[in-house]
Amino acid sequence: MRVLIVHAHHEPTSFNTALLTTARETLAAAGHELRVSDLYAMGFQPVSDRRNFRTVANAERLDQQAEERLAAASGGFADDVAAEIEKLLWCDHLIFQFPIWWLGLPAILKGWVDRVFALGVAYGGGRWFDGGALAGRRAMLSVTVGGTAEVYSDIGVYGPAEDILFPIHRGIFGFTGFQVIEPFVVYGPGRMDPTTRAGVLAAYREKLLGLERAAVLPMPKVADYERLVLKPGLRPAAP
Numbered sequence: 001m002r003v004l005i006v007h008a009h010h011e012p013t014s015f016n017t018a019l020l021t022t023a024r025e026t027l028a029a030a031g032h033e034l035r036v037s038d039l040y041a042m043g044f045q046p047v048s049d050r051r052n053f054r055t056v057a058n059a060e061r062l063d064q065q066a067e068e069r070l071a072a073a074s075g076g077f078a079d080d081v082a083a084e085i086e087k088l089l090w091c092d093h094l095i096f097q098f099p100i101w102w103l104g105l106p107a108i109l110k111g112w113v114d115r116v117f118a119l120g121v122a123y124g125g126g127r128w129f130d131g132g133a134l135a136g137r138r139a140m141l142s143v144t145v146g147g148t149a150e151v152y153s154d155i156g157v158y159g160p161a162e163d164i165l166f167p168i169h170r171g172i173f174g175f176t177g178f179q180v181i182e183p184f185v186v187y188g189p190g191r192m193d194p195t196t197r198a199g200v201l202a203a204y205r206e207k208l209l210g211l212e213r214a215a216v217l218p219m220p221k222v223a224d225y226e227r228l229v230l231k232p233g234l235r236p237a238a239p
């Protein structure tokens with residue numbers, strides 16, 4: 001496998017970094033290729049604006065997708081974005097490693113997606129889901145949450161973790177063509193005793209070793225959508 005881990009945690013002693021270290025050791029020992037984008041360590045700039053580009057399609061009005069279209073066609077991405085795009089296109093397995101913040105992605109990781117999953121690179125030209133620009137690749141979320149499994153249950157105050165992760169699974173990974181591996185979710189690492197902690201890291205090791213065979217989540221099939229939902233001739237223009 002060629003694995004890219006995008007790591008979004010600022011603290012080396014965090015459980016997230018322990019999961020990253022487990023992945024580094026496990027994947028290397030199994031002979032897989034691994035690259036890591038450690039966003040805080042890199043000082044990754046997450047704000048998406050004209051700094052994404054060296055080229056300019058329209059200096060009067062910033063239309064991000066129009067600028068992305070031009071940059072993708074002409075090698076016009078800024079160096080930091082181009083370097084991440086190169087890693088994204090290199091990998092066959094993508095892992096996001098992060099703590100849930102406000103039931104979503106930490107801003108630095110959301111900004112990585114906003115800037116790197118560019119039109120012309122990750123989507124566009126009518127390519128989406130199983131016909132997506134990144135089809136043939138697989139992706140997985142490895143996340144920690146502060147809450148217990150109970151608060152993320154059907155009757156818990158937050159609801160199931162799968163519901164919270166849906167926008168990432170469907171709107172980022174599925175949309176761009178990834179097959180989405182069932183996530184690895186760790187509840188309340190701050191409250192774990194050492195034995196439980198070691199057990200969770202061992203379970204993550206097993207998950208990583210089985211990544212190529214791991215079950216994937218159901219995703220829409222474009223052909224089914226067109227056949228069942230869209231009437232012939234009414235297909236909206238995809239971005």
Ligand SMILES: Cc1cc2nc3c(=O)[nH]c(=O)nc-3n(C[C@H](O)[C@H](O)[C@H](O)COP(=O)(O)O)c2cc1C
Binds near residue numbers: 014016104145147
């Ligand atoms: C800004 C911020 C927002 C957070 N939001 C949530 C949340 O919405 N739900 C939750 O369960 N935990 C939340 N937490 C707790 C973290 O998810 C938790 O501390 C982390 O997963 C523990 O892993 P770590 O030791 O690697 O940081 C939040 C923490 C911070 C700093």
